[in-house]
Amino acid sequence: MPVDGGKMRRAVARDVLEPRIASLEGKRVLLINPPWTLLKGNIWRAVASCYPSIGLALIAAYLEHCGAAVTLLDMQAEGADDGWPSRITQRPDIIGLTATTVIFDRALAVAEMARRAWPDVPIVLGGVHSTIAPREVLENHCIDYVIRGEGERSMALLAAGVPPDGIPGLAFIRNGEYWEHPDVDVTV
Numbered sequence: 693m694p695v696d697g698g699k700m701r702r703a704v705a706r707d708v709l710e711p712r713i714a715s716l717e718g719k720r721v722l723l724i725n726p727p728w729t730l731l732k733g734n735i736w737r738a739v740a741s742c743y744p745s746i747g748l749a750l751i752a753a754y755l756e757h758c759g760a761a762v763t764l765l766d767m768q769a770e771g772a773d774d775g776w777p778s779r780i781t782q783r784p785d786i787i788g789l790t791a792t793t794v795i796f797d798r799a800l801a802v803a804e805m806a807r808r809a810w811p812d813v814p815i816v817l818g819g820v821h822s823t824i825a826p827r828e829v830l831e832n833h834c835i836d837y838v839i840r841g842e843g844e845r846s847m848a849l850l851a852a853g854v855p856p857d858g859i860p861g862l863a864f865i866r867n868g869e870y871w872e873h874p875d876v877d878v879t880v
Contacts, residue, residue, distance in 0.1 A: 716760035719851050722784035723748045724806075726791060726799040727767040747819065747843065748790050754844040760851060767802065776802075777809035784810065786851045788843070790819035796829075803834040816850065818843045826863040827870055838863040841876035 725745040745766065752762045763780060787806050791799035803815050818839040822829050826838040839846045841861045849859045856862050863872035 716755060716758040716848060716851055719755075719760040719786070720782050720784045721752075721755050721760045721762045721847075721851055722780060722787045722806075723752055723762060723764045724787065724789045724802055725764075725766045725768055726789060726795050726802045727771070728795055728798070745790055748788075751788065751818075751843050751847050755848055755851065758848050758852075760848075774805065777805055780809075784813055786814050786816065786847075788816045788818065788839075788847055791817060791821045792819060793821045793825075796821045800832055800834065803832070807834040814850070816847065818847075823876075826872060830863060830865050830870065836864060838872075840872070 725748055745768075748764060748766075752764050755762050761782075763782075763784070765776065765780075767776070787803075787810070789799050789803055799817060799819075799821075803817065806813070806815055814836045815834060816837045816839055817829050817835050822838045823840045826840055829835055829838050837850060837856065839850075839861050840863060843861070846859050846861045850856065850862065856864055857866075857871065857873065860873050860875040863870070865871070
């Protein structure tokens, strides 16, 4: 949680984002930025950083704007360990993660830990990797939904309980078959 308690995110949402598309009063959302894996000799070791995920921050701001209580866990900045679920004080109603291709395996490991901790909570993966390879992402049992493109509106609609087939950018498995909404939200 940021030092300001989310005040800056709420100010951005109030001043910049559109009116609420859904009311999320009482909804608890957990957003996770998975950690990099920095192995000795790994080429990414030289370029790894601790920059915050702007995409997750925008989603957090919009969800708070819609009334949700958002916990943002930045495992790149805060570090990661297998005990992170025990540090989450309230059971989330929905969990969202982001991943580039480079950290996709770590995102899956984090999603598997979340699935063990909260087996009935929907888990959503977004980010660059999910946008370009949604079928591959959904082959993993721990991911329920993929958001392709910008995720602010799609995540809010999903958290509000809108039927998944009516949410732009959403992909999921229905009756064993891959399904995706034909539209992708590319605006903020």
